[in-house]
Every structure is written in structure tokens, then in C-alpha cells.
Amino acid sequence: MSLIQVKDLYKIYQMGNTEVRALDGVSVTIEKNEYVSIMGPSGSGKSTLMNLLGCLDTPTSGEFFMDGINVATMGDDELAHIRNKKIGFVFQTFNLLPKSTSLRNVELPLIYNGEIKAADRRDMAIRALTRVNLGDRVSHKPNELSGGQRQRVAVARALVNNPAIILADEPTGNLDSKTGEEIMVLFDELHKQGNTIILVTHEEHIAAHASRVVRLLDGKIAVDEATHRGKK
């Protein structure tokens, strides 16, 4: 069974008299432990697709199976549950809670998990921070960290709950190329350890880290092919 199976996905915004087809019939299948990058010009629907894959949004129509379960028809609370257990998000703007320490930020998904004891939460969060080489920054707040470090905290937060998929929407968009490359090394490692990674980028050298690239144009998939790395 495929990890993600999307069929004829539409997301249509009604803006007055005109309708905006952010996604205009997208079908895609992604297997476990794939490393996929999504590319396309601005406004082509990349973020819309990511938000749907991340269960932050619901489609206008279409089917979306995750692990064989139909997500497209789920209610609010069920979606929250999926986001918590199956998905790890990394955002372009980090989206850390500014007043909380790295540790607290990374603990958040575990808190909403509801089944993990406080002491275990702490251990798991420290382990995740150590994995992104921030074991010595647990009690720093976001404004005491560099941009690259912030994004690494965000990566630690995304992987702390052992999600099925890590989704990253332009994770290097706010970083200089050197720190961006460091983050990509991190994703490469996570992929090697068996994680499924989907990331949005508009930079070819970032996309080249993945083994498959999906190119969107006007809400449709224009190209879906293996990258150089994927062909090897």
C-alpha cells in the first residue's frame, strides 16, 4: 500500500465571480521512504498541495488516502490527530513559539499527543534536539538562536513524534545558501534513516537532493520524474 495516494484533487477558491483553481486535478502517489521535491513557479499551487498533504486543509473534491485511510472526508478533530501523529511540518518562517525555549517548542507535538508522560516528553525532545546537533541549546529561546539554528529546532519539532511524513514548504527560503545546505544535509540524513520527505523549493540545487521531482504549473502536475540522484 502506498503511503500517499492522491486522485483528482481539486482546490478551488471562489473570488467573487472568478474562481481560482489552486489545484486543478492533481493525482500523485508517494511511497514510503521517498524523497520528493515539489517545484513550480509562484502561484502554481505548491503550498496548497502541501497544506492538503499535511491535513491542514481539505480539498474541494478528490480523493486522498494516507496509509489507505481516506483523509479527504475527515472532520476537524480527526485531521488534528493525523497532523499530530503522522505529519511533521517545517515552515519557511520556522513558526516557533517566540517565548518558549527550544525544549518547549520541540515538546509541543508530544503534549498534544496526549499519551506521553511529562518525563518521557522531555527525554524525547532532548533526543530530537541532539539529532539536529542542538543538544546544547535546549533552554535557548528562538531570539537567542541564529536562523539556521531556529530551522533546526523546527526540524527537531517535526521529527520528535516519529511522523510518517516530513513536509517542508521552502525550508531554506529564509536562510543563506550555506545554512540552507546544512539543513538539506539534515534532511538527507533523515531520509537515509527511513523517513519520507516531501519538500517545496524553487531552487534546482535544493531539489537535486531529492530522488524525485514533481513540477506544478497552474495547479496541474506538468512533470513528475526521477532526479539525477534518483536515477542512480
Next chain:
Amino acid sequence: MKSFFWENLRIALSELWGHKTRSILTGTGIVIGIIAVSLMSTLINGVDGLFEESMKFLGRGNLYVEKWPWFGDEDWWTLRNRPRIELDMAEAIKERSQYAMVVAAERGRSANLSYKELSAENIYIHGVTANYPEVSTVDVEYGRFFTESEDRTGAQVVLLGSEVAKTLFPQGNPVDKMIFAGSKRFRVIGVLAEMGKFMGAFSNDTQVIIPLATFNKIFHGPWGRRSITVKVPEHLVEEAKEELRGVVRVLRGLKPEEKDNFAINQQNAFRQSYQGIKLAIGGTGMIITALSLLVGGIGIANIMFVSVKERTREIGVRKALGATRSQIQGQFLIEAMVITASGGLVGLIISTLISMAISKFLFPATMSFGVAFMAIALSATVGLFAGLAPARKGAKLDPIEALRYE
């Protein structure tokens, strides 16, 4: 679910700590409301206790024939011009009234007492008939009360109130000692048991009791209190009062068209006017409480709306990480309730201190557990209602829009 409560409590506390001034300002209305309600209930409880304590001095079945009514709105001059009560009516009342079980008479005025070099000033001298113990709560601790014949013959004997005994006889037994009231010598025949104060103000322990006939012999002139106490069966007190009114009218020779020129007082008068006062205190307290809680609650709702708006992105992040609507709603509800409950707690502490001061200087007024519990519950409830709309607004936010919010 339990772990979310602690988590939400933790978020709420750090959020409030992060906005200390704002939290204190918004909590003030609740503080005032809780002070009003808890202090009011404590005061009413205290005054109630005081009142019931005082009412023991006025037996339920006692009717007091006096010149002045205890309460009422009759013209002061009319009352002033009434004839004073002839205490020798007591005999006739006893004879004519069906209901009267005991009829006692009393007079009073103050004077200075002395024993050797010790003196007690402004002591209430109470001249009473020998049957006075039957209509009052006086209790002889040492010695004895005077007899009928001592009263008839005007014997110069005295019973000391407990405070007077302490003042004049700091150590040693006063019984059989001779004291002076002005220039008259009295033999102490007894000491009264401690009685406490009437309405927290008039001490019953700084009086002395002498036979009425002795009083009449020594103190001439019109001043002082005069009263005839008629003891009747408690359950017939209203009928007895009507009968007594008729009896006194006849004794006074009043014509049918003439108004009463005397008053028949009873405990009920106190009760009624006390109930009125209590309602007034209670009503005022309730209005102050309701207003300050309402204003405080509106302020908190307002601040919570601001807080939800300011933290739109935070809500988006939490939702993206898996927070459900009810968890977000719970977070803001608990925050609102923490503000109001802390306000309630502060209010409670302040009113406990105030009631301790009142207890120390005025009358016993202790905050009951029930009042404390009610105050905290009430303030938390205000928080619940004030936080409901803002919390729902936050919970309903769309995660994508919330994450995009600047």
C-alpha cells in the same frame, strides 16, 4: 485530558506572568467584586451571631411597657411629652392581665461607685423588683439575689456586674463588703455571671443591681429608664400584647379616642428592623458585587479577545502541530479563569484580613469555608463566561490563515 489541563494551566500562568500589569488591571474588577461579596456575607454572619446573642437578653415572651418605643417614626415631641411610666402599675397589671405570668419593674441611671480607694465611674445602677431574674438572663455567680422583703424594705444591698466586681475587687471576694454609691453605703450580696455586650456595644457587665424600692428611696427625680416587663407565654405574645395595651389604657384612664401614651416593646421590633437592615446591607452588597463582576467580566472578555488576536500565529502553530479545537478553547478558557480566580483569591485574602480586623475591634466576624469556596467558584465562573466567546473565536481559526497572520 488531564495532562492538557496542567499544560493549559502552565501556558496561562506564563502568559499572565508575561503581561503582569495587564493581568493585574483586568483582575481588579474581580478583586473588588469578591471583596464585596465575601465581606458582606461575613459581616452578615457576624452581625447575625451578634444579634441572636443580644436577643437572649430580651426574652421572646417579654413585653416591655415603656415611654419610648424602640423603633418607629412617631413625632419625637409627642413621645417626649408622654407621662413617664408609673412603676406601681406593675401590681395592677399582674392582677388584671390573663396572660401575665411575671410582672417585674425596673429603673436605671448611672452613678459612681467606690470601694476604699478604688472607684468605678459611670456605672449603670439598675433598680429592679425581686422577681427580675425571672424575666431576664441575669445569673448570680457568687452570693445570692435579694429577697422580696429586702425589696419591700429598701435594704441597701447590691449585686455587682462581673466587670464592676473586677474593677472594685481586683483580688478577693466582694461578697459582704461595703461599697459606696455616692454617699450611700451598700452591702455586696452577690456577683453576676459575665453576660457580654448587647449589640456589641452596651456592656451588661458594667451594671449593678439594687432593689427597686431602695432605688426609689435614694434617687429622686424624673431621669433614667423606667420599664415594666411583663412575661407572657411565648406563643401567645401577640394576643397578650393587645390585652396588655387595653389594661394599661384603662389604668391610664385613656378615652377611646385618645392615642396610646405609652409603648409596648418586644423582641420582634428588633427582629423586624434588623431584618430590614440586613436586607439593605445584603442588597447593597449584591449590587456592588454584581456590578463589579460584570464590569470585571467584560474587561476580561475584552482582554481575552486581544490576547487571541495577538496570538493568532501561535494558535496556527499549535493547530498545525495537532491541537484540536477543544484544546485551544480550553487553553483560553483556563487563562480567563486563572485571571478571575486569582482575582478572587486576592479579594478573599483582603477580605479575610478585613474581617480579622473587624473581629479584633468590633464583633466576631470570621470568614466561613463556605463563603471562601463560593467566592472562588463565583470568580472562576465569571472567567468561564467571560472567556467563552474569545476562546471559541480562537478555537475556530483556520490553521492556514492563522499561520499566515502577521
